[in-house]
Amino acid sequence: MTSMEGNLSARGKAIAAQKPNFLDVLSDLWAPESNPDGIVNIGLAENSLMHAEMERFINSNSQIDAHALTYGDGFSGSHRLKEAICHFLNSQFSPWTALCPSHLTIxxxxxxxxxxxxxxxxxxxxxxxxxxxxxxxxxxxxxxxxxxxxxxxxxxxxxxxxxxxxxxxxxxxxxxxxxxxxxxxxxxxxxxxxxxxxxxxxxxxxxxxxxxxxxxxxxxxxxxxxxxxxxxxxxxxxxxxxxxxxxxxxxxxxxxxxxxxxxxxxxxxATAVLLDDKFTRVYVATNRHRLAESYRFTTNFLRSHHIPYAESNAAFFVWMNLKAALKDPATTDKEILAKLRKEKVYIAIGTAYAAEEVEWFRMVFAHPQNVLEEGLNRMLRAIQS
Ligand SMILES: Cc1ncc(COP(=O)(O)O)c(C=O)c1O
Structure with a gap:
């Protein structure tokens, strides 16, 4: 504990002690050119498949007015943002009762x-x-x-x-x-x-x-x-x-x-994103298509290396049984985690999600093929070592 933490409340100290272990992953991220020895992050629930489209949209559509520099419309979000969310969710979620701004808190x-x-x-x-x-x-x-x-x-x-x-x-x-x-x-x-x-x-x-x-x-x-x-x-x-x-x-x-x-x-x-129907339609469809492709790539790899996994059709995760594919079946899940760390690939351990059996791990496949390839090969080296 640092001297500053000594002055914290009991609540603050308890939280300080629970610093998530992915912060050190974020400070040493793999990049093929600039940090080839960094850690491949296929453990955090991030979807990088659509970054380019979203970055382009936000950078070319961002505008704020002075209202955003004030207390705005109160503490639960601006009227304009709530209206944009209602517009979007009323078309995407097919609510039984149409959503209106008073139903929402931002x-x-x-x-x-x-x-x-x-x-x-x-x-x-x-x-x-x-x-x-x-x-x-x-x-x-x-x-x-x-x-x-x-x-x-x-x-x-x-x-x-x-x-x-x-x-x-x-x-x-x-x-x-x-x-x-x-x-x-x-x-x-x-x-x-x-x-x-x-x-x-x-x-x-x-x-x-x-x-x-x-x-x-x-x-x-x-x-x-x-x-x-x-x-x-x-x-x-x-x-x-x-x-x-x-x-x-x-x-x-x-x-x-x-x-x-x-x-x-x-x-x-971004209010502008939610109100642009053409952009969101193409964005959501492309996202689904790319997720399906990355999932196929990942699970083909797992099947070809006899790594069992649970089939899914939503979100970004492959729930896989790394223990079943180990060279040494006596290795514990904590030891597998240490091997993954040693090979510099971040994949989350199933017990963090209260998995009922200790064999399971969660990887995130919502990344381009070069990232998946690097991460999966490192994973394979880890479990075969
Ligand atoms: C089920 C679920 N809820 C909430 C979150 C966190 O969302 P946010 O980053 O908007 O706090 C995540 C992110 O991984 C998630 O998987």
Whole structure:
């Protein structure tokens, strides 16, 4: 701890101790020409496939007026941005009830929106139900800052049940009943659809069943739909359901609408982007096409090296079993991680996502072929060493 950290509050110290381990990856990023010995980052949930288009659009369309230099329209986002988001989501998410600006609150990022939900909906010591595996940062957004004690320890395990199936609902019931019998107060049910890290969408009937589950137990539903527009075609999963926003369903049939909280976002929300229908149509379609191509490239590589993975059709992730492809099967997942580090490739360990088995790792495939090639070859060297 530095001397400055010694002066922090107990909360500040606890957070300082949880510095994410990807910061050192960011400070030594691989670049073929300027930093060939750097770390290939195929672990963070970033999509670099569409950078050029977005950079061009933002640089040629950015304009601000003096309104942006004031308190604006209050603390929950400008009217103009809310109108742009409504315009965009009303066409992309097909909401049952058209969205209007008063339905929205703008935050700086989706994590922040999730944290606001946690802070506003749960009290110290309350619990939130979430299925395994789950997006690792939920641990921080629910556990650390908002009141220092909201827990997402209520992890639902599925064993061999498909977490996207109707049968999975029973696992939530069981986890809920067990938690209640221990006297836990459960406030919310957290769903990530499309899912990080499994990269699949929940079908409509399952979503509806989850809403009924929330109604039976008086739970809020927090639905993180950040990957809504990153669903693509995987010929190996021809029947995979596409994305269905909970907003597109007749929520009041099964649940009190004020108990449903949907989060979605762009890393840098630009009103101009959201209002330009032609640009967004081409952008979303090209993104889907490039994601499908990068996924195909990545999974062809994995299959040709006998590395098992779970097929997906959404988001940026390949959930793969590196242990099954090891030269020495006695190697632990922590040792695999160390080998990956040694080969300078950043891939995330499954236990960070509360994976039920220790074999699993999550890689991000939303990168051009040269990055994937370099990262996958380094990964292969690591597991074959
Ligand atoms: C499911 C999910 N929610 C939220 C976020 C974070 O979004 P933001 O960078 O806008 O805070 C991520 C990013 O990885 C994510 O995968």
């Amino acid at each position: 935050t700086s990022g989706v994590s922040n929106a999730v944290e606001c939900c946690a802070w506003a909906l749960a009290d110290f010591g309350d619990y939130v139900l979430v299925g395994r595996p789950y997006f690792n940062a939920f641990k921080t957004t629910f556990g650390t800052r908002p009141g220092y004690g909201i827990n997402i320890k209520l992890l639902v395990t599925f064993a061999t049940t498909d977490p996207f199936s109707m049968a999975a609902v029973q696992h939530y019931e069981k986890a809920y009943a067990e938690a209640k019998s221990k006297g836990f107060r459960i406030k919310a049910f957290l769903l990530c659809s499309p899912h990080n890290p499994l990269g699949r969408c929940y079908p409509e009937n399952v979503l509806k069943e989850y809403m009924k589950f929330c109604t039976r137990h008086g739970l809020h539903l927090i639905c993180d739909e950040i990957y809504a527009l990153s669903v693509w075609e995987n010929p190996r999963l021809p029947d995979a359901p596409g994305f269905r926003s909970v907003l597109s369903m007749d929520i009041k049939e099964v649940m009190e609408p004020s108990m449903v909280h949907v989060v979605w976002g762009l890393n840098q929300v």
